[in-house]
Amino acid sequence: MTATTAHDDHHHAAPKGISRWLTTTNHKEIGTLYLVFSLAMFLVGGAMALVIRAELFAPGLHLVNPEFFNQMTTMHALVMIFGAVMPAFVGLANWMVPLMVGAPDMALPRMNNWSFWILPFAFLILLSTLFMPSGAPASGWTLYPPLSLQGGNSFAFVIFAIHLMGISSIMGAINIIATILNMRAPGMSLLRMPMFVWNWLITAFLLIAVMPVLAGAVTMLLTDRFFGTSFFDAAGGGDPVMYQHIFWFFGHPEVYIMILPAFGIISEIIPTFSRKALFGYTSMVYATASIAFLSFIVWAHHMFTVGMPLGGALFFMYATMIIAVPTGIKVFNWVATMWRGSMTFETPMLFALGFVILFTIGGLSGVMLAIVPTDFQYHDTYFVVAHFHYVLVTGAIFAIMAAVYYWIPKWTGYMYDERLGKIHFWWSTISVNVLFFPQHYLGLAGMPRRIPDYAVQFAEFNLISSIGGFAFGFGQLLFVWIVIKCVRGGKQAEARVWDGARGLEWTVPSPAPLHTFDTPPVVTENTEHSAYLQR
């Protein structure tokens, strides 16, 4: 057995120090790298958000010049989307998917290392544009032409940074799909997979389908600027609106890439703390698949005010509104899971509940935006900003926080500080609503997004929003402290950290040893492992 020998060698030959992290092929170590990187980018992107909120604290130009303000809105979005949220989910997938499907590692361990280690270099390039004479890109993260083509030297760097992020995401997604389809333990049929795994399978498909489209779109920008093509120039028969179509064909599935794994996390946590099986497992799977399918045919709802034929506007409006149906099924299932459960409210559950309520608010404001006549009023106002921050901060980020509290005892072997966790939850939940809820009113009253200054009638709500922003931002330092504290020690965690938790990841010790499931477990109808469905 050559294979076995080679494998055993490897258990003893791990290098130490920095080269261990640079060359590792272990899914747990790479998962940790992703999560640490994501946390760092979360703080960087958060600092940019605080610059924005500080400038908007009062009407008038106080702190930064408008050009820099625009750089901040652009970079905040790019850093948070590609640096914080997406890597966090990939990190969670790295850590948990092999443990949840009973695999020894990710399917393609070397490529796993590569998909992570491209990211720091991509962000080195992106963040370096801040120090270029022309400054960072300032056209908004969507990089609409012709404005984006008029940027300075940073433009080419941003395009290539996006290419690197795309390559990283595609490789990460390919690895996750291959792991889920090819590495499941014997007996773990598709419909016995945990919801987190299911949702990541579909997310990975979306990633592979749309990241190349983004690559194509920004490549066209690059050639339009440097090589004389006229994709987006009407003088040559092109059309700047065409960029928006191609971009949002990527962009809308992209927002589901940032929320489907969150749905998966919530679908793991709520059954555990309700001590019941997930209500409507199969309908959850179908709902996720429907949302993924619909995400490909709704993109132009971002462009209603740009202008399109009436038939197009109607199609995209109705298609968008239909998404509320599978999403509603999910929310219903979560609530039904809790119904008559014997619930407890540890920090992961608190964040999950916060998610269900606050994400639903963000979802409903999304339905408002989907309606063409009303969107003409809301488009590019703070209402949109409020909407997508409800789905991304109290949606995606809250789910990531919930996941960290839920699984960190498995990662570190120690319990986190429950008292501090609860404080973190309540502090975040209150401040995040102070931060984003007033922005609904600002938008409805007509305050445009992406401006450094505003009319005086918007002063009060902006002031409240900024106070909430600083409270929320600095509150996250508490999260960093809780994580550090948990890594350093605490109450020893058991294998089954939560008494209501089911699934293969709770059958391995805490902390999970470097190599798990070298021999795959066998999953049957009656083993405890499949109790995920019936408990």
Place this chain on the structure above:
Amino acid sequence: MAQGSYYVPATSKWPIIGSVGLFILVSGFAKWMNGSDLGPWMAAIGASVVIAMMFGWFADVIRESEAGMYSNQVGGSFRQGMIWFIFSEVMFFAAFFGALFYARIFAVPWIGGEGTGVMTNELLYPGYLPVWPTNGPENLGGDFKTIGAFELPMINTLILLISGVTITAAHVALKKLKRNALIFWMAATVSLGALFLCLQMFEYVHAYQDLGLTLGSGIYGSTFFMLTGFHGLHVTVGSIMLIVITLRCVRGHFEPKNHFAFEATAWYWHFVDVVWLVLFVFVYVL
């Protein structure tokens, strides 16, 4: 299943080398585009690092494969990886085909005054007739002629179709373990790929020198050269893959039941083939 039967490689230095290489490569490109003299040198160094990384990485994989370290399950992971990689490539081309269709069906007619574009046409580009091929109302890049579909492109189509047959013949030979036939058919496939690239190069020179058709010829030139150019790039990559596989065949690699690298290359070659067929129809014929 045996203990640890899935081969999880030891640590590898190649990915981080590849990341550094990519970093230097794209930074060099960006500097180059911004007119820095350093740019081309950085790009060249970065590209060399990436190529060296690929050599090293693939050499490791080939060594492990030849040593029999890979179970069938590992092969399954490789297959999954290749299938989804090709799917991502399909979507990359889809973006450019999308641009072509959008320009032809919507953008150009609208500039020409169709539908709600009446006033656009009247105010901005009065008198512009939206007929494909076009370089837009401002005649960007000057007058040009297009390449006839049933001249060189038709020959290229035949070449690629035949190469699809020859690589299948090679596959059959491999399954029957007829090494000489295998190498013959592989060499034939490589030659056809190279011939295709030569003709494509010839066509580009012809377009630039005789027809006035350039990358700057408005939306027609943009879509024509970006689609055929990226396709040509993929044929180049595919040909390199074919050459590597041929050399491995010469060295006696691959067995009738275990030849993933061969299959992956064949899949990739068929993918390049199919993209060309779509391209032939929508770029040259229609």
